[in-house]
Structures are given as C-alpha cells and as structure tokens.
Amino acid sequence: MRTRLTELLGCPHPIVQTGMGYVAGAGLVAATSAAGGFGIVASATMTLDQLRATVDKIRARTDAPFGVNIRADAPDAPDKIDFLVRERIGLASFALAPNRDLLRRCADGGVLTMPSVGARRHAEKVADWGADAVLVQGGEGGGHTGPVPTTLLLPQVVDAVDIPVVAAGGFFDGRGLVAALAYGAAGIAMGTRFLLTSDSPVALEVKRRYLAADVTGTVVTTRIDGVPHRVLRTPFVDSLERSGRLATLIRSVRNAAAFRRESGMSWPDLLRAGRTQSLLAANTPAMLRASMVEGRLSAGVMSAGQVTGLIDDLPSCADLIDRVMAEADARLAALNSVRGR
Numbered sequence: 001m002r003t004r005l006t007e008l009l010g011c012p013h014p015i016v017q018t019g020m021g022y023v024a025g026a027g028l029v030a031a032t033s034a035a036g037g038f039g040i041v042a043s044a045t046m047t048l049d050q051l052r053a054t055v056d057k058i059r060a061r062t063d064a065p066f067g068v069n070i071r072a073d074a075p076d077a078p079d080k081i082d083f084l085v086r087e088r089i090g091l092a093s094f095a096l097a098p099n100r101d102l103l104r105r106c107a108d109g110g111v112l113t114m115p116s117v118g119a120r121r122h123a124e125k126v127a128d129w130g131a132d133a134v135l136v137q138g139g140e141g142g143g144h145t146g147p148v149p150t151t152l153l154l155p156q157v158v159d160a161v162d163i164p165v166v167a168a169g170g171f172f173d174g175r176g177l178v179a180a181l182a183y184g185a186a187g188i189a190m191g192t193r194f195l196l197t198s199d200s201p202v203a204l205e206v207k208r209r210y211l212a213a214d215v216t217g218t219v220v221t222t223r224i225d226g227v228p229h230r231v232l233r234t235p236f237v238d239s240l241e242r243s244g245r246l247a248t249l250i251r252s253v254r255n256a257a258a259f260r261r262e263s264g265m266s267w268p269d270l271l272r273a274g275r276t277q278s279l280l281a282a283n284t285p286a287m288l289r290a291s292m293v294e295g296r297l298s299a300g301v302m303s304a305g306q307v308t309g310l311i312d313d314l315p316s317c318a319d320l321i322d323r324v325m326a327e328a329d330a331r332l333a334a335l336n337s338v339r340g341r
Contacts, residue, residue, distance in 0.1 A: 001325065004164040005186035008112065008133060009091060010065045012036035013325055014177070014187025016135070016166055017194040017317070019069025019093060020143070020303065021045040021285060022292040023202055024194075026057035031199035031317035033064035040093055044071040045285050048079055055087060067091030067114070072098040078105065085109030093135065095144075097122050100129045114166065118146030120156040127161040134165055135189055141169030142192050142305035145220065145230050151183075158184035172307045174327020178335070192305040199317045203295040206302065207314060209234075215309030224301055225284045232302040240301075 003014045017024065017032040019042035029039030041058070043051045051068065058066060070080050072094045081102065084092055092106050094115040106113045107130055114133040115126045123134045136157045138150025146153075150169040158165050164186035170176065172193040180188045195202060196210055209232065219233045223240040231237055291300025315323065 001328070003181070003186040005133065005166060008164055008186075009038050009067075011038040013321055014181075015321055015324060016040065016168075016187060016189035018135075018168065018189050018191040019043070019067075019095070020191050020195060021288050023200060024069070025201060026054045026061070027201055028194060028197070028199050028317070029054075029066050030058045030061035031197075032194065032321070033058075033066045034062040035316075035318040035321045036064075037317070037321050038066065038091075040067045040069050040091070043068050043080055044074065044095055045288070048076060048083060051080060051083065055089065065090045067093055067112075069093045069095055070098075072096040072102060072115075077102060081105050081109070081111065084111050091132075097126055103129050103131060116168075117157070118148070118153070120153070120160050123157045123165075124160050127163050131163060133163050133186070134161060135168055136165055136185075137189075138167075138169030139220075139230075140306045142218070142230050142308075143303040145169070145228055147228075154180065154183045154185060169305060170307050172310055174324045174329070175331055177324060177328045178331045191303075192308050193311060193320065194317065196308070196311050196314055197317050197320055198314050202292055206291060206295055206297065209297060210302065210304060210308050211312060211314075213304065213308045215306050217309055218304050218306050224287060229284070229301075230304060230306070232304045232308070234297060234302070236298055237301060 001014060005014045006012065013036040015037040017028065017037055017039045019040040021042045022045055024040060024042040029041050032039035041054055046054065068084055068089055070077050070092055073096055081092060089111065091112045091114055097115050097117060103113050112132040114135055115131050116135045116137055117123045118137055123136065126134060136154055137145060138153045139145050139147050140150055150167060154167050166187050166189050167180035167185040168189035171188040171190050177188050194200065196207055213232055217233055218230050219237060220228050220230045221237060221241060222228055287301040290296045291302050
C-alpha cells in the first residue's frame with residue numbers, strides 16, 4: 001500500500017509504532033520496522049549514551065528505516081538531534097510541539113520531522129515552520145492526550161495542512177487504517193496495540209492487566225504530572241485522584257530525585273525540563289518505570305488508550321502488521337464491491 005507516508009519514510013506499510021517510554025526500545029522498534037512498519041524509539045527516558053546503544057542494537061537486527069522520539073523541551077534535545085544527524089536517522093518525532101529552531105536544526109541536517117499534536121492550530125503552526133508530517137492524536141489515545149476525539153480532530157487537521165497526516169488514538173486493526181485513509185490521513189500510528197505484542201519488553205503480568213481492561217477501564221487524570229494523561233484505572237491511580245496537594249508534592253520531590261539520578265541531569269536542568277510543573281513532570285518517567293520496567297503495578301501507572309478494551313491477544317509485530325494489512329485489503333475490496341452495485 002503506497003501513501004504519502006510510505007513514500008516519505010521509505011516503509012512498505014503506512015503503520016507507525018509510537019515512541020512509548022520504557023516500551024519502545026531496540027527490540028520493539030527493530031521488530032516493527034523489519035515487519036514493514038515504522039518503529040520509533042522512545043528516547044525521552046534515555047540518556048544520549050543509552051540512545052546510542054539502542055540505535056546500534058536496532059541496526060544489528062534490521063536495515064529497515066526507523067525514527068527517534070524526542071521530548072522537545074528537554075535540555076538534551078539539541079544533542080540528540082545532532083546525534084540523529086550524525087547517524088543519518090531518517091525521522092525525529094516530538095512528544096511536545098517543537099520550536100522553530102529544533103525543526104530547522106533537523107532540516108539542516110537532513111532529518112525528517114513529525115511532531116505530535118492534539119489541536120488543529122498546533123498542526124498549522126508546525127506545518128508553517130517546515131514539519132514534514134504531523135501525527136494527530138485524538139482523546140482516545142493513551143498517555144498525554146486532549147479532549148477532542150480522533151474522528152473530529154483528524155478531518156480538521158487534514159483540511160488545514162498539506163503535509164502527510166498520521167492518525168493516532170483508537171487504532172488497532174485494518175478497519176481503522178481504512179477509516180483513517182478515508183478521512184484523508186496517510187497512515188495510522190498505534191501505541192497500545194504495539195505494547196500488547198510478544199515483541200514488547202513489558203512483563204507478561206502487566207500485559208495481562210491491559211488485556212483484562214474494557215473500553216471503560218481507562219481514566220484521564222491530571223494527578224500524575226499536572227496535565228491530562230490517559231492511564232489504566234487501578235487502585236493506585238484511584239489513590240492518586242484522592243491524594244491531597246501535600247502528598248502530591250512529597251511524591252513529586254521523591255520521583256524527581258530518582259529521575260535525576262537515573263538520567264544524569266542536574267537539578268537546574270530538571271527544573272527547566274519540567275517548565276512550571278518541574279517536580280510534577282518527573283512523576284511520569286518514575287511511575288512508568290515502576291510498572292513498565294519493574295512490574296510494580298501497585299506503585300506505577302500504565303499509559304493506555306481506550307482501545308485496550310478491544311485487544312485480546314499478543315501477536316508478534318510481524319503477525320500484527322500482516323493482519324492489519326490483510327484486514328485493510330479485505331475492507332477496501334468490500335467497499336469497492338458495494339460501490340459497484
């Protein structure tokens with residue numbers, strides 16, 4: 001299937017695996033790209049040395065193209081972009097809308113850019129600044145998300161910009177791919193669906209918790225880092241929702257200190273990275289690590305799209321992508337037969 005996205009990225013299928021912290025490492029990214037999709041490394045929770053090692057591992061497993069996700073407001077963002085340029089990595093995606101200088105830095109070095117946005121005006125801004133594509137996530141998506149559902153946000157953005165648009169939030173099968181294409185998107189991006197594969201590094205116990213959830217099993221909370229974040233509803237998340245300001249502050253200071261030690265960042269860098277919510281911002285990597293790496297469900301959060309309620313298996317990335325494309329072909333054939341009647 002050829003779309004503007006596959007032509008831009010050089011991958012056979014218009015399917016992107018998103019950069020999920022502590023999940024989208026070498027194994028998952030290599031498996032996705034080798035299967036014909038486009039894998040994206042989650043570098044926001046990595047040091048530059050860890051990112052370098054991850055890239056080496058991916059290239060040892062596949063020569064297929066892949067990208068790297070960068071947190072736009074992180075102090076090491078310029079250094080990571082310089083690394084992408086030196087290593088000739090094809091794409092930089094951004095967890096937060098980048099500024100004009102970061103986009104220019106990528107363009108000057110021959111690195112394509114694909115910011116993630118949750119509003120039409122943000123898509124228009126980054127397109128004007130020279131972004132090569134834009135990933136649009138509707139409110140159904142996991143992690144940081146906005147209030148507008150994909151079915152309303154996607155057509156707004158498609159009509160507003162003339163660069164390839166990738167649809168995210170609520171996608172898990174070939175029917176969704178065809179629906180996104182019908183709206184005018186050039187492909188889809190999936191997070192939760194790729195997290196729930198056999199190639200994902202997440203512990204089986206944690207994956208089973210995702211599989212057990214239904215479509216009402218997630219909640220959007222601001223109690224993690226101060227901005228809306230869709231996660232699985234658990235007793236721990238419920239306790240966060242009930243916690244007072246003092247308990248939140250104490251937890252934030254503890255998590256900020258732990259993340260500073262792990263990342264090697266100084267306190268001034270950490271404070272700048274979090275902007276006005278500096279201490280709260282450190283909660284996200286700390287709580288994700290607790291669940292995704294350490295398997296401590298009673299002390300961590302699990303970013304999850306509502307689509308988790310429609311997923312009931314753990315295929316390999318290759319089997320998943322083959323299935324999605326076969327379903328998309330079948331749906332397109334069915335639509336063509338309806339048109340011919």
